[in-house]
Amino acid sequence: xxxxxxxxxxxxxxxxxxxxxxxxxxxxxxxxxxxxxxxxxxxxxxxxxxxxxxxxxxxxxxxxxxxxxxxxxxxxxxxxxxxxxxxxxxxxxxxxxxxxxxxxxxxxxxxxxxxxxxxxxxxxxxxxxx
Numbered sequence: 001x002x003x004x005x006x007x008x009x010x011x012x013x014x015x016x017x018x019x020x021x022x023x024x025x026x027x028x029x030x031x032x033x034x035x036x037x038x039x040x041x042x043x044x045x046x047x048x049x050x051x052x053x054x055x056x057x058x059x060x061x062x063x064x065x066x067x068x069x070x071x072x073x074x075x076x077x078x079x080x081x082x083x084x085x086x087x088x089x090x091x092x093x094x095x096x097x098x099x100x101x102x103x104x105x106x107x108x109x110x111x112x113x114x115x116x117x118x119x120x121x122x123x124x125x126x127x128x129x130x
Contacts, residue, residue: 019102020110021095024050024087024119033110034084036074038097043089044129047116050087051125054078058088058097071105085110090117 022028028035029050037049038058049055054077059065078084084107086094091113098111116126 018083018108019098021113022085022110023114024112024116024121024124026121028085028110028112029125031083033082034078035087035112036078036084037087037116038093039088039116041129047089048126048128050116051127053087055129059093080105080107083108083110085112087112087115089115091115 035050035053037044037053037055039055040057040059040061041055042061044055056070056073056077058070074080086098086101086109088094091111092115094111094115095113098109101107102109
């Protein structure tokens with residue numbers, strides 16, 4: 001009986017979660033979903049950021065992170081009950097974080113695979129980070 005209830009809860013919770021993997025493209029930009037850039041300030045300065053994106057560092061320069069602080073700040077900056085995208089440099093960090101946010105918190109997340117280094121557009125709308 002306990003197993004049945006657990007499986008049922010797992011299935012119900014997965015109905016509300018959503019995880020997509022998509023490259024940075026005009027289609028993604030046109031969707032108007034918030035794009036959260038989880039890189040570090042030096043990375044933002046090096047390449048710039050996607051115009052209109054929200055900068056919110058997840059891993060610091062030493063690779064440490066505080067998941068609770070990140071989720072608190074994320075919820076302050078965007079409506080996490082609606083779809084949003086995560087971007088990093090190559091997509092490795094966001095792949096892990098997006099899967100967690102979708103699977104554990106039932107967020108509707110798009111992982112921008114390939115990160116900022118692999119846009120599928122000729123002139124990506126990058127702007128300098130200030």
